[in-house]
Amino acid sequence: MFNSAVKRKLEAGETVFGSFFKVDSPAIAELYGLAGFDFLIVDAEHGCFTHGQIENLIRTCERMGMSSIIRTPDAQETNILHVLDSGASGIQVPSLKSAAEVRDLIRKAKYWPQGERGSARACRAAGYGTVPDYETRANAETLVSVHVENKEMVEDIEALCAIPELDVVFIGPGDLSQSLGHPGNASHPDVVAAIDRVIEVAAGRKHIGTVVGNAKALDSYVARGVHYIAWLSDLGMIRGALNGAAANFAPYRATGDGK
Template sequence: MHTPDSADRYRTRYVQRLPLRQRMRQGDTLLGSFVFLPHPSVIEILAEAGLDFFILDHEHSPKSWETMENMVRAAEVYGLPVVVRVHENTPQTILHALEIGAVGVAVPFVENADDVRRAALAARYAPAGLRGTCTQTRAARHGAFRKEYAAYAASRNEDVVIVGLIENRSGVEQIEQILSVPNGLDAVLLGRADLANDFDRPGMSGDSAVVEACDKILAAVQRESARRPSGQAVASITAIYGAGDVAHWRDRGCSIFVAPSESSMLYDAACAWRKDVGQAAKPG
């Protein structure tokens, strides 16, 4: 059981569990989901199902910042953290994601070490970074921390999560440099769909070329983690559709598994219901 410490004061009011960053870095097995549909009720349903965290998609889906803020609120009621997959690796976009209360960002198309440095600087306050300062945001509890802002900022710098999506050949080729950035990535997410596109195999994320690229990424993650002190490993994340895929990726070092989207789970469940009930409802 997590025992609250002084840093808990600066975490979101309802999230008093072990910080997501710490759980990632110590190698905990975590189950999450990308979330595409723009409504807090989606978060409530997934939280009731027992998921550990959520990645709100802002790259492919049309959620407003206001909607995402309310989705973060819904997660906090359950004590669960939210990461935002931002649509671009810019300081302003990363700032918006963190100011609504997300604990971190997932950055698409990380291709080199400079991409990691850019995201890390945007996600942290001075002196560790260049994140814009405002004492009145939701993340800072609307001004409640203005008299102790230095302590708040230091706590946020320590807990912020940065996930890098490796989605093309450049990222695969530069993976060693990407992982070597100090205080950079906490986790790598395998972007297998876009890797398949980059290898001219659209829709074939299980193709041998894609699997080989992922193996190279995961091997580099394991080497980097072995070089780091205990409890500071880089986590590996992959999206899977079902339990049948777990063993393949777990054996290669993945400890975090996410559903590609809640909408895909809804679609699959609806199809299964239609098939089963339709069959049972046939006369005779």
């Protein structure tokens, strides 16, 4: 029952566009679909979601023709299992620090013979037991993305790109800047060099993703082969829209003397 459109588009060489999603609002998810986004990254690491809320957002994404990628809080087996059993199109896992940890993640996310994911065909992803070839299909269609957001992952990028079941390496400039000792300064030469290294090694071997917030950055990354694009987040865009609206009535605010 999950939508694997994003994985298929990436495999066809297309660029796909999504956004981090941090609020429990199916209505806002629908607006993303109406605007033409390809996927949402439901942020269970920094957002506040129950398993049931995530499942309903997965349903909403399916209805709107979008893929649902869940950024899990971590790589714990229960978190991986819940979102995939709910029918998520894929997972995006933060905070890992080595290719060995990613191989263990694959074990949790894939069924035999690629992994050891717990099997329960009565789950939503398997159509509650109505999809006879579910395990084979899930292995083939589930997208697996991991964050490259610390210096350890950058140093292990060669081994990371050698893992066949890994689909996307997602560059996190903000966390990477902190890991390299320059918090909040993604333009620091050390951070830029690390990003360059990841793109250089991963190009042609893995799909590459990152977060962008302006057209110049988008053009630059796409030209370098980054085709899995997260455009800001719902909260960032809502904040921008509200600030823009408030600017219209700012001149009508009372002055300090009460006039």
